[in-house]
Amino acid sequence: MKPTDYINEWVNRITPYSPGKTIDGMTKLASNENSYGPSPKVIAGLREKIPEVFRYPHKNLHVKEKLSEYCRVKPENIVLSNGSDEMIELIIKAFKGPIASIYPSFVSYPIYAQIYNREYISSSLNQDFSFDHRKFIKDAWKANLMFLCSPNNPTGKVIDVADIEEVAQTGKIVVVDEAYFEFYGTTAKHLLLQYPNVIIMRTMAKAFGLAGLRMGYAIADPELAEALKKVRGPFTTNYLAQEATILALKDLDYMKKSVSRIITDRKAIEKRLAEKYKITPSYTNFILADVSPMSSKEFFDRMLEQKIVVRPQPKFNGFEGNYVRITVGTSEENFLLLDALSKV
Ligand SMILES: Cc1ncc(COP(=O)(O)O)c(C=O)c1O
Structure with a gap:
């Protein structure tokens, strides 16, 4: 060979x-x-932290506390990742396939599905890129894990929370990718109260201007959050990203x-x-x-x-x-x- x-x-x-x-x-x-x-206060604060980069990253708990205040959830609802891109990977590692998503949408979903050799179902949006929950549920009937990106990259369109709720009622794992949440201002986060199968994914890369440092997070039911932590390496979010996130959340x-x-x-x-x-x-x-x-x-x-x-x-x-x-x-x-x- x-x-x-x-x-x-x-x-x-x-x-x-x-x-x-x-x-x-x-x-x-x-x-x-x-x-x-990011805020100039983030840049100034990071400069002071640079001498400490010899230490392993150890501020996860602090970051989770600050993010839980920002998202108005409990720290046990938060899971951190090396950019939300890694969160897509953690979710695909932790949950059973097949995987389904809309098309066109964020390219990382099918890429990670390929990396983990999972079956991937691509359900086309309407011609005007709007979402039809009946069509999606029909196309995705076989899937156990679904990604709905809202606002959606690359279309910029949103999916009504009522439509996301229809999908959540299937009981399958429904991930709502809210990478652009701050530009839209509407979230599906409250669905978690009624549907523990819903996971919200967010990032510090977009509105907070920290793309180069890599910090993403999920808001999930504590049992699902635990599963996501189990499939993550011990130090995937780096020290400066942790500090930057804490500082950025202080200057909303x-x-x-x-x-x-x-x-x-x-x-x-x-x-x-x-x-x-x-x-x-x-x-x-x-x-x-x-x-x-x-x-x-x-x-x-x-x-x-x-x-x-x-x-x-x-x-x-x-x-x-x-x-x-x-x-x-x-x-x-x-x-x-x-x-x-x-x-x-
Ligand atoms: C919809 C969507 N989700 C996730 C990501 C990944 O973001 P991050 O930089 O946090 O990995 C992007 C980045 O472009 C995105 O557009």
């Missing part, structure tokens, strides 16, 4: 995640980061101000985009636009000529249109974006 013959055969079938491009000297509006970054005003600026600018960009392209009104910090008759790649290249990096989307199977996803940046970046759009 050759060394490569020992690779699990399903590993050869994995399509790896391809991140938005970061190019020096260009404005990156490709990965739904918050370009305002900063986060709220940057979110509200992003929402105001998003509306202005949506208006401008809608003059030329078909857009999907967004509840997030990004906008999905159908740039037809241009191809996604052509639009991406033309924006690149203007030194703006956006995210071309692959052709969505079963959907018309050529899509690109554009992150709303700082006001300064958004001016550059609007200027570039007028030249494309």
Whole structure:
């Protein structure tokens, strides 16, 4: 046997995640980061903590306490992860498949399903990217684990909590990915009171501007939370991420101000985009636009000529249109974006 013959055969079938491009000297509006970054108090506080990086991360309990105050739940409802991306992995490790989700949606669900060799059911959204709970429940009847992303990446649309509740009534594990919660302001968290099979997933990467430090969390029934902790390595959230999360949660005003600026600018960009392209009104910090008759790649290249990096989307199977996803940046970046759009 050759060394490569020992690779699990399903590993050869994995399509790896391809991140938005970061190019020096260009404005990156490709990965739904918050370009305002974290509160200056987070940066100042982290500087003081750097000499302590020789210690293993040990602030999990403190982080959970602070997150439980922010989410108004108990600390035993919170599980931490190395970005919410790792939470997707923990959930898939801990719970039985098959797995189901909507399409198009966040690409990490099918990728982790492939990594763990789980059957994956992809249920297409309506043509306008809205969600039909009856269709989803029918398509996903075999699944034991379901991911519903709301607001949804890459569409920016939301799923009504009443529709999520219909899915929760199946009794299967229903994960609501609320990575963009702070930009929307509505949560399905209260469903946990009645449906212990619901898990809410959140992140510090988006509204709080901490994508580079990796801190995600789940809000779950304590028994499910325990199961998630069992499949996690002992030190997956790092020390600086823990400190940054504690500091960021102390300055919610900063986060709220940057979110509200992003929402105001998003509306202005949506208006401008809608003059030329078909857009999907967004509840997030990004906008999905159908740039037809241009191809996604052509639009991406033309924006690149203007030194703006956006995210071309692959052709969505079963959907018309050529899509690109554009992150709303700082006001300064958004001016550059609007200027570039007028030249494309
Ligand atoms: C819907 C959704 N869930 C999860 C994530 C992963 O976020 P994190 O940076 O916390 O891993 C993203 C990141 O783009 C996302 O869009």
